[in-house]
Amino acid sequence: MSIRVDHHGLTVADLDASVAFFTEVLGFTEERRAHLTGPFAADVVGVPGADIRTAVLALEGSLLELLAYAAPVAAAAVSDGPEVPGSMHLAFAVDDLPGIVAAAAPYGWAPPGRPATMSVGARAGTTFSYLRDGSGATVELIAAPH
Template identity: 40%
Template sequence: MSDVAASRAEQSPNSAVELAHHGITVTDLEASARFFCEVLGLEAAPRIDLDEAFSAGVTGVAEARISVVFMQGPGVAVELLQYHGPDDRRSVDARPCDAGAAHLALYVDDLRHVVSSAAAHGWTPMGAVEPITTGPRAGGLAVYLADPSGAVLELVQRPSGVRGSTMRRT
């Protein structure tokens, strides 16, 4: 835990102290894990089949049957979830502008190469690769990708001379 997070936790028991992971529900757990490994360079932990009583209790979804693969990389923790029940589950068709829509944003070194590699795994651009023209990432590139089940990633290539998440110029 960072010093700032520890300080906040001491001040208030209601403080978030660290990001645990970003969860993404997918339709094909193995294919999604391959994408995150082969294209984004994350490492996969072994598949886990969660206890049905726990799954239903924590999610509030009756008859939830879930398989999970945790993906890990530098500063990145992603939980891929595939629900095998209930039988009435459906896909989300939210656009980035729709309330409740969510996405995971990741920094990559060569955005155009990653976009090209992602296509072989079914991830396609939702728009164009765009130069970032304002803010601390000005000079970088960004694009949103979606997989066939509706999961959304934003990929960002930092501008030259910028390192780390604080976006300080070196």
């Protein structure tokens, strides 16, 4: 048996705004867009009536698929924080954490806490920060010591 990671997926509230954030702030390149609907979409995701707009973005050999559901409309987010089982985040190694945090603000992404530097262990001196958008999508920024 052979297994490899193909891509990472993230459901977002606004596809165009999310594509702008990932391309303009984090440097992804947009590869393609698609519209998934009908029996195929419903069968794959297990959501009757699924109507999904997608964008596939690339960064250094990794693919990120953003999915925005036009239908069915979610009543409310299931989780509201990273402490809720089932929540996920994407982590990126960055060289200018403060610059990315500042550049992300106009796109509606902000740290839910504040950047913190690890003081002990294998990653001592490394600074970490989460960024979250208004819908709860979460990315982690990791800056190695200089």
